[in-house]
Amino acid sequence: MEKMKLGWIGTGVMGNAMCGHLIDAGHQLNVYNRTKNKADNLVSKGAEWCSSPREVARNSDIVFSIVGFPPDVESVLLGENGVLAGARPGMVMVDMTTSSPELARTVSEAAAKRSVTALDAPVSGGDVGAREATLAIMVGGERDVFERVKPLFEVMGGNVSYMGDAGAGQHTKMCNQILVAGTMIGTVESLLYAQRMGMDLDAVIDVIGQGAARSWMINNLGRRIANGDFNPGFYIKHFVKDMGIALAEAQRINLSLPGLALVNQFYVVAQAMGYEDLGTQGLYKVLARINNMEDIAGPG
Incomplete structure (x- = not known):
């Protein structure tokens, strides 16, 4: 697999292990978490700490996020200091938070206006699935973008499925x-x-x-x-x-x-x-x- 410059936002119970698998696969990771010390182990493995989601986006080709609630998703992706604010044309945003299908469509539409694409890719399998890289990953968005990101999903999960247009993953x-x-x-x-x-x-x-x-x-x-x-x-x-x-x-x-x-x-x-x-x-x-x-x- 080609080694890539990736971003990761949200290093909690699930996200920490998922991000770790991408580092172990040899990718360069830029990470951000609201509580910095929850990303310390990832930084010690070679990830680069960023001060905001916007900074993560500036240094990454694909940015993954997995946070808590829909307002967190909106802030992290669409906020003044969010991912889209720092995105370059051609970048991909992948939100793995379980969130609102309507918000997933809103994010996709906002991204398109900036020549950015977005996937909604919530997961199932809990902390065990995250640690063992056996998660089920259900993805909505453009099919060709899914195919591009699929090898990265397969680093984190054992059952990766394309479900349809934006919101279908949710x-x-x-x-x-x-x-x-x-x-x-x-x-x-x-x-x-x-x-x-x-x-x-x-x-x-x-x-x-x-x-x-x-x-x-x-x-x-x-x-x-x-x-x-x-x-x-x-x-x-x-x-x-x-x-x-x-x-x-x-x-x-x-x-x-x-x-x-x-x-x-x-x-x-x-x-x-x-x-x-x-x-x-x-x-x-x-x-x-x-x-x-x-x-x-x-x-x-």
Whole structure:
């Protein structure tokens, strides 16, 4: 693969590992993060620190971003000191944040006016997928630009798919998050039942995790619950954001999603209980409290 000058914005739970894979593949990385010390390990591996998204863009041919919320995306990409402000004609912006499909289209249109192209490329697979470079990456935008960036996506993920025009990547991620929501509450309720019955949670997962109920949730986050590990692979606060986007899109097209709406309410309760910085498996703590059950040990 040709070695490239790349930019990376957002070095949190997911972005740090993803950026690291690109450095390990031999690319030159220019990095920016709102909290500088969260990029220290990448700088020590050879990345160049930049003082703003605008500076990242000035020194890069392709800029990747993965931040928290849609307003962060808008600021980082379209703001006065954002990527587009420092972009050169021909540059590519790739936003890997889970964000609004409408915002993805807005970014694409704004980029085109500057002779820049944009892809929306949200990911699924959590912190494990980011560390092991096995993420699912779902991409919207121009097909030829996707093909150009695809070798870089393949450094970070094991399942890279082109989904259609601008916003299509985000719509695919909404499908993913709707399914995650339903599977997550099923995982939690299954393990609550096992705990109340006095069963060994790991032993239960060993069996049901290989049958018809098999899922990534039970075999990965279920294990974390069993071990009292509620640290974030993906924050509750970010999942609430994602469900809110999906529900807003559904309302826009007059689509009823009662299951998603119910799970969203449980996660809003989790935030009210102070669990917003736990991983999504922290939903277990909410339902344990509702059922007056002894909590499994863990942070929060």
